[in-house]
Amino acid sequence: MRLRVTILFIAVAFALDGARADTIHLKNGRTIVADHVRENGNHYEYDVGDDSYAIPKSVVDHVDAGGMPAHAASGTAKVADLPAFTPADSLANEGDLVAKIIKEGKVNSDVLASLEGKGNVELSATADFIAGKFEFEHGNIAQARQYFESALRFQPDNSTILIYYAALLVRTGNAAQALPYAQRAARAAPNSPDAYTMLGYAQFASDRTREAVTSWKRSLELRPDATVQQFLAKAQREQTVESDFAQGESSHFVLHYEGKQTSEALRGQILAALESDYDDLVRDLGNPPRDNILVTLYTEQAFFDVTHAPTWSGAINDGKLRIPISGLSSMTPELAHVLKHELAHSFITQLSGGRCPPWLHEGVAQLLEPRSLGGAGHQLSLLFKAQRNIPLNALEGSFQHFSGGEAYVAYAESLAAVSYINDSYGMSDIQRILQRISQGNSPEAALRATIHSDYGQFESDLARYLADMYGE
Numbered sequence: 001m002r003l004r005v006t007i008l009f010i011a012v013a014f015a016l017d018g019a020r021a022d023t024i025h026l027k028n029g030r031t032i033v034a035d036h037v038r039e040n041g042n043h044y045e046y047d048v049g050d051d052s053y054a055i056p057k058s059v060v061d062h063v064d065a066g067g068m069p070a071h072a073a074s075g076t077a078k079v080a081d082l083p084a085f086t087p088a089d090s091l092a093n094e095g096d097l098v099a100k101i102i103k104e105g106k107v108n109s110d111v112l113a114s115l116e117g118k119g120n121v122e123l124s125a126t127a128d129f130i131a132g133k134f135e136f137e138h139g140n141i142a143q144a145r146q147y148f149e150s151a152l153r154f155q156p157d158n159s160t161i162l163i164y165y166a167a168l169l170v171r172t173g174n175a176a177q178a179l180p181y182a183q184r185a186a187r188a189a190p191n192s193p194d195a196y197t198m199l200g201y202a203q204f205a206s207d208r209t210r211e212a213v214t215s216w217k218r219s220l221e222l223r224p225d226a227t228v229q230q231f232l233a234k235a236q237r238e239q240t241v242e243s244d245f246a247q248g249e250s251s252h253f254v255l256h257y258e259g260k261q262t263s264e265a266l267r268g269q270i271l272a273a274l275e276s277d278y279d280d281l282v283r284d285l286g287n288p289p290r291d292n293i294l295v296t297l298y299t300e301q302a303f304f305d306v307t308h309a310p311t312w313s314g315a316i317n318d319g320k321l322r323i324p325i326s327g328l329s330s331m332t333p334e335l336a337h338v339l340k341h342e343l344a345h346s347f348i349t350q351l352s353g354g355r356c357p358p359w360l361h362e363g364v365a366q367l368l369e370p371r372s373l374g375g376a377g378h379q380l381s382l383l384f385k386a387q388r389n390i391p392l393n394a395l396e397g398s399f400q401h402f403s404g405g406e407a408y409v410a411y412a413e414s415l416a417a418v419s420y421i422n423d424s425y426g427m428s429d430i431q432r433i434l435q436r437i438s439q440g441n442s443p444e445a446a447l448r449a450t451i452h453s454d455y456g457q458f459e460s461d462l463a464r465y466l467a468d469m470y471g472e
Helices: 094-101 109-116 121-137 141-154 159-171 175-188 193-205 209-222 226-241 264-285 300-307 333-351 358-368 375-385 404-425 427-438 443-451 455-470
Strands: 022-026 031-034 036-040 043-048 051-056 060-064 246-249 253-257 293-298 313-317 321-324
Touching: 094 109, 094 121, 109 121, 121 141, 121 159, 141 159, 159 175, 159 193, 175 193, 193 209, 193 226, 209 226, 226 300, 253 264, 264 293, 264 333, 264 358, 264 427, 293 300, 300 321, 313 333, 321 333, 333 358, 333 427, 358 404, 358 427, 375 404, 375 455, 404 427, 404 443, 404 455, 427 443, 443 455
Parallel strands: 253 293, 293 321
Antiparallel strands: 022 031, 022 060, 036 043, 043 051, 246 253, 313 321
């Protein structure tokens, strides 16, 4: 997700200057807080920090002069993750084997090899599944994948193994690869709500929304589940809004759009920008997503109708890049930043095995837009000096429920933290941190192993960095 500066209504609690701002009240009930608003023909033009924007008068109710200052900010939120669930076990005698295979908090490879050597297909599959499940639950995605693939060689149609393997692929942004495994799981266990839940996840992430709706309805018939109900509701909202959308494609992207809302020229510019950003991100981060990346262009209202995102959000990547572009007829600098920011999330998810915490997701995506702290740097340095910053361990959870002011601080801290790492250690260490997280390290452990700082030390170093860069 990207904090929008075009619909920014934050009353920043730590505003430290006496500047005033203008507020644009839109007819849809939302507001834009800007440093300055002026009329220009059929548009209002407004400034937020160093950036200027325009909005048609037809969507504006009225403009109020004066108010809290508008501070340009952007950020990201963690890409929507696959919800946790525990499928019913279709493997025999797992409980007796767990204690043998998992010793002192890790997989005992000698015991695993011994069990596989007995020549019992079911036993071998169960043993590898136990090892894979342990690694999966502890975040070691690469090792979990190897164990699940080994288990499937012994029992290729075991629904439990198929469900977990499909879940791993979806979680790491490989939904197209996950789909055939999820389909096999549903065929192998036609009365399993978990199989249909997983099938729905794979279908939805693979741009098969209609099929996902059918699968999740079947899952709910077999067993009520609040999380599945929420995913079903979102898929149905998407299906309703996008029923008449057309589709375009490029080498790495599938673009959905409503024909009347965008010109062919703008769509071409968007795909060209995304392809260029893709090449940049391959260079900066490596590990591109294996599937084509889905991008949907919305009107302002349709974006919020589908996503139910916070009103301060300017775009979202929940596995699909969802971009509101109301009123635009050509590429703008702000849209270019939004596109690269949201695309960066897909790369970060791939590199971190779907385990990157929001502050790091947000910070890296902002850095790669690229975006700098600007005026927020001085305010943030004062926050850290007064010890009023948000602790990083509190930024490992979703930002979805933050108010606009809280989100502003969280995004600024995220960008500051990643900027400090990049300036002090380089992009290569950011990559190593993400890779360690994909191997099961906690974010703090990944920091300790890479830049030799726990959160406490890191925040102290960050405070000094901000003071040096932006303090008085």
